[in-house]
Amino acid sequence: MDDFGPYAALMQSDRAVHMGGPFDLERAWQWFASDVAQWPLKGCGALAVTETATGRLVGQVVLNDLPHFPERELGRMAFAEGRGYLTEAAARLRDYALGDLGWPTLVSYVDPDNRRSAALAERLGARLDGTAGRPDPADLVHRHHKGADA
Numbered sequence: 001m002d003d004f005g006p007y008a009a010l011m012q013s014d015r016a017v018h019m020g021g022p023f024d025l026e027r028a029w030q031w032f033a034s035d036v037a038q039w040p041l042k043g044c045g046a047l048a049v050t051e052t053a054t055g056r057l058v059g060q061v062v063l064n065d066l067p068h069f070p071e072r073e074l075g076r077m078a079f080a081e082g083r084g085y086l087t088e089a090a091a092r093l094r095d096y097a098l099g100d101l102g103w104p105t106l107v108s109y110v111d112p113d114n115r116r117s118a119a120l121a122e123r124l125g126a127r128l129d130g131t132a133g134r135p136d137p138a139d140l141v142h143r144h145h146k147g148a149d150a
Helices: 004-011 014-019 025-042 085-100 115-123
Strands: 046-050 057-064 073-078 106-110 140-144
Touching (some): 004 014, 004 025, 025 046, 025 057, 046 085, 057 085, 073 085, 073 115, 085 106, 085 115, 106 115, 115 140
Parallel strands (some): 073 106
Antiparallel strands (some): 106 140
């Protein structure tokens, strides 16, 4: 619950524009609850990313297995940027999904105007897949494969 304040602040800000926001507090709570509820329901979900030295929340990485998404997704949100925290966390979560969970593939849905998110997917070794389904027809789909280098 301690993470909801920073999460809601981001979701209510202009930084949420690439996810269809900004959102009101009710919708931010629905997203947050969905991220958390996936763990007992689906065995996946969101993880907070914290800076080790300070304990400061810097972002979130998530494995989404949602009924309204065509495929399982590796997502992320940065509360603080520029230090590589999300790249490291997303690489570990990707490896967990493709290794430990045995998922054969995974995608990241990226708003075409969100160059930073696309660059992170590319740093993780994901490649554009123009044939993949997408929840928003405008999204770019970056496909992750086992053994991709971060």
